[in-house]
Amino acid sequence: MVVDDDPHICEIVQAYCEREGFLCAYSYSGAEAMKLLKSFEPDLIVLDVMLANEDGIDWCRNARSYTNAPIMFLSSREEDEVKINALSYGGDDYVTKPFSPGVLMAKIKAHLRRVSTGRREQLLELPGLTLDYYAQSVIMGSETVFLSKKEFSLLTYMAQNVNRVVSVDALFQLIWGTETLEDTRTVAVHISNLRKKIEVDPANPERIVTIRGSGYMLVARSTK
Known part of the structure; x- marks a missing residue:
């Protein structure tokens, strides 16, 4: 403010x-x-x-x-x-x-x-990836990346369904609602922007992968 x-x-x-x-x-x-x-x-x-x-x-x-x-x-x-x-x-x-x-x-x-700091209840921790609900950011190692509201909402939903396929329709209805003039292709645009912020190589994503014909999946594998 x-x-x-x-x-x-x-x-x-x-x-x-x-x-x-x-x-x-x-x-x-x-x-x-x-x-x-x-x-x-x-x-x-x-x-x-x-x-x-x-x-x-x-x-x-x-x-x-x-x-x-x-x-x-x-x-x-x-x-x-x-x-x-x-x-x-x-x-x-x-x-x-x-x-x-x-x-x-x-x-x-x-x-x-x-x-x-210290708000552990407001953190969602995954292997190599931590979501901070308070700061609306994602922490990767020592790097903190701040996301837009919709980007953070998309990532949060996928993180809550980590290593599982989430359909485009589910993401669209969750973030934009059913009574909207937006097109479901808007999801792809926001996923692309999200990849640019959290992927090492956005053109060859390893965190948010596309499951052709089904949707997207947030992949979080243990680094151990």
Whole structure:
């Protein structure tokens, strides 16, 4: 969730977040952001220190009554006193403007990884592959790959049916529902995108294999 009274900043952060597969919502005012906080239930918040009609640090302090999500301040204020107050009243990080979107995204991912540490009940572990429900990511060895909502849903369903064939129709109905204008060929497109993220050689997949005439199968073999 992004809280900033500058629409341009909100659009930039949203674009980069969605490109990485995150669902992103934003608000220009503190009052609206507080309502959004309760309905959207974000995993992480990017917050401006100086909102139009409210102090971002005060907003952060109030928000702590409703969420434990990491809060990253994004501000043009560089004074040490402001940074100290921001981090003392509930903030987890402080990034100054102008900022590098790439660095911001790296920080967001790092915070999400830290938050998910210890949440074993939110992990689905397979040989060589671990799904993190909290961060909506897949962990392969030391590498963490963030997926879009539909990609993660597809992979989760196949992981729950590991080493078994899952039909295209089953995947389509599960992810898109029966009352949709989408075509079942959409599944193939998303599988292709998923392979690009988790396969060593997407053209010759070894994790998500096609069972001709039947569907797909997530293969998870023990490396022992």
